[in-house]
Amino acid sequence: MTTNRRQFLKTSAGLTLGVFLPLQADAAGTLHTPNAWVHIADDNTITLLSARSEMGQGVYTAMPMLIAEELGVDIRKIKVEIAPVAPVYTNALLGGQLTGGSTSVREGWDKLRIAGAQARTMLVSAAAARWKLDAAQLRAADGKVTGPGGRSATYGELAADAAKLPVPEKVTLKEPKDFKIIGKRTKRLDTAHKVNGTAEYGIDVKLPGMVYASLEQCPVIGGKVASFDGAKAKAMPGVIDVVQIRDGVAVVADSYWRAKKAREALAVQWDEGAGARIDNAAMRDGIRKAADATIPIKKTGDAAGVLKSASKKLQAEYWSPLLAHATMEPQNFTADYRNGKCTVIGPAQFQQGTQGNVAAALGIKPEDVTVKTTFLGGGFGRRLEYDFAVQAAEISKAVGKPVKLLWTREDDTTHDFYRPMALHRMAGALDASGKPVALTLQLTSQSVTQRAFGLPKGTLDPFMAEASVVPYAIPNMTQELIEHDSGLRVGYWRSVSHALNAFANESFIDEMAAAAGKDPYQFRLSLLGEQPRFAKVLKLAAEKSGWGKPLPKGHHRGIALMEGYDTYMAQVAEISVDKDNAIKVHHVWVAADLGQMVNPDTVEAQIQSSIAFGLSSTLGAEITLDKGRVQQTNFHDYPVLRMNEMPKIDITLVPSGEKPGGIGEPATALIGPAVANALFAATGKRVRQLPLSADHIKSA
Incomplete structure (x- = not known):
């Protein structure tokens, strides 16, 4: 005080x-x-x-x-x-x-x-x-x-x-x-500000005497500047200075465009470091061969023993790719360093981390860093990081002026903290009547929490175990994970491991239903006798979608179920597949029980948003690396869902007096397996890797 x-x-x-x-x-x-x-x-x-x-x-x-x-x-x-x-x-x-x-x-x-x-x-x-x-x-x-x-x-x-x-x-x-x-539909308080332009995002910030910076970073994440020649850039109109910071070389000018154009004139020699050896094939091979210790999540009964003696058993591998966050507002921050103190202004999800890391970079006390948060033009976990805030602060200190640092879309796509690549090894057993008696899940992936917060290696990362345990009455189950560092920096991505684990679990449950010769909805429902909240949303989604009733020619349905963030949710997706193996998602039905709701209007908007976000990764988005360089650069090769691709969405919200659940993320995780299961119904092909691209469908 x-x-x-x-x-x-x-x-x-x-x-x-x-x-x-x-x-x-x-x-x-x-x-x-x-x-x-x-x-x-x-x-x-x-x-x-x-x-x-x-x-x-x-x-x-x-x-x-x-x-x-x-x-x-x-x-x-x-x-x-x-x-x-x-x-x-x-x-x-x-x-x-x-x-x-x-x-x-x-x-x-x-x-x-x-x-x-x-x-x-x-x-x-x-x-x-x-x-x-x-x-x-x-x-x-x-x-x-x-x-x-x-x-x-x-x-x-x-x-x-x-x-x-x-x-x-x-x-x-x-x-x-x-x-x-509480519980009544309420119009958002910030809508008018966002419509009339008075809402301030990071990209809108202006300070007296402020200049602009564009930062050239090593094309290989983690690489450093070996040497550079900034003479040509410094001679260009409006350029104030060219400075080196830890993450690269910044061009500072009196406008963003002049800073960006002058940046293109830089000549930089890079020390690319160990990251230059990373590519997708090597990452997949490393994950598959990972010999790191297995970490238990949960064990019920003796799944291994049952699988050894089972008369009917299934095995499958599921792959999830690297993904970028692709926020609509590219990364940016404004910093004003003077007299041993610094003010940083911008779109932050983690104010405490921003303050501490800016202070450490500048060599000052955390209490001498003031963090002011603007509206965020998308977060999705990307703005839990603070690299761009630190960069802005370092540039401001170097030039002695308030600086707004702006990344290009290409900077953003190629220098993200990516959702990690993941491999799921699944196995299951059925008895003579087709009832599941054993299920195992083994996830091999990278721990974001180890990278971000120093979680000791070999410690269970709870953010890897989300949605790994299914709600179904299967007497023998084992869930475990292997934390394997692939060498690339990774970050939390909307729905975190829910999306990874739900894709594997709900796809494999469909495989078990098919092996048992049973309807995938009825198969799930028969295993939820002791799970009333799960059973209710499953029934509602099936009923609202007309499950079992005829569909237009060429249309097929898939269903998926999950609990995440204390929210119980089921989705049904209706799709068609054209001759070129392109998927069109026509309709999605959602039933959600998230306990006591504060604003049902926002709940529905969040579900719609999550499905749009999840469909982008389900249908086409994927990050790949070659010699440490991210191959995707903008929306032309890292596609996000367009308006004409958005399906019709019907949402049923279950009235409930239970404690509130979260709603910003679970629908993102569930749309992938719902579409994958519909794809199997449509083609008879079980595609076990995302995205569900034409190439992956063709090779399945």
Whole structure:
């Protein structure tokens, strides 16, 4: 703390729970009180400090809804500001101040409702003291406290008195039956700003005296500058400087275009390092031959023993490729280094990591780095990294000016932290009646958590084990993994290992159903007697899609089921395949049980978004390497789903009083196996590697 509570109250005209807002020039620091989320000013303005970044997923609406419900105010009366870096804003589900893992609502569900209820309780107590009445006689709603005899005071009028009261440790939260905001379809608060252009993304940031930088990086990730000649670049119009930083050579100019054009005139000699030996064939061979120790995930019964003696058994291998994040807003950050302190502004998912790593790169203390987060033009896990923020800070220090660093689309595609390549070895056994009696899964892939957070080798990475254990009543099952480092830097990608494991599991369950001569929907349903939430979404998806009923000629269905992020989901995909083995996805049905929903409108939008994102990787996206160089450079060879490729999507949301589940990611993981299973129904070919491209279909 750099201020005491009395000083705080003198400089803040209102009620702030837990956080000390810089309302005056001499006001700074954090008060470590029970929560740090709500500020009520004397003009009756209510501000939520959101600890989660807004990257299209709707937290700038969902989070205020949780506060507004308990405060009893119209959500449109609440403004949202991004929180500064502080320990109080740590995401308890992930262990850092970061946005990811479909945790925003799950982690904020109790925390933010309690924050709203604490503020409401303190306001009522302040009014009771002012009017010398029992608090039970008063009511807080519509931004004011009212009492008998026509007494009334706005929250703003009571805020200063309320701020002097102790923050209550225990408060009464509303029962779900009394919700007026939570669970209701609500228009997003940020839509108008994004439509009228007032929303600030990282790429929009402007500072006085700011210059622009374009960075030439080694074509092999991890390579370093051996030498360079920047004379031609420095002589070009508008160029201010050419500087070397750890990741490459930056051209700084008075406009981005001039910086980019001058960058093309650089002559750089690279030390490509060990990464130059990496290519796809070598990576696949290394994964297949990996001799790293096997790490158990879960074991039930004796799957190995049953497989040895089974009369009918199946084996298969499934491959998932490297993938880029392909955010629509290329990576960028603005930095202003001066006098031993640095401000960095841009699209961050991991504010804490950004602050710490910028500080380390500049040789200053973390508290001397201020991180300001803008809207994100897509995150998907890419902006959990901070390479581009560090680069901007290093360039700013080198040139002594505020600098906006902008990556090209080509930079972005060729210098990502890629979703790792993965191999699944699957085996299963059926009894004489076609009932599954054994199932094994072995995943060999790279651990992102080892790379990103130093997880000790040989330790189970939980972010590799997601959706590895199926819900089906199979008495003998073993799930295990091998953490094998392929040498390429990897990162968390939307739905992380759910997508890898669901593709293998749900495709192989379909294989077992086919071997048993049974309908894939009925086969799954027969194994869910003890899993009512799974069974319900499976039934709903099948019923809504008309499973078993005739389809137009050439159309076929596939089904898939998964739990991820505490959300239970089933999908049915209807596809056709043309003579050139190109897949057209016509219709997708989704049934989801994600517990208590905050904003059903956002839930539906997130499911639609996830399916679009997942279809891109299912149908065509793939990263390949040759001599350490990523071969794809832009959307022409790393395709993302186009408008005319988007299927019709029907969504059924299951009403539920269970704890909230996450929804930003699970649908991404499930669309792949649903389409793969439909492809088998259409062609009789089991394609066991993604993407489901014409070449892979032809060679299956």
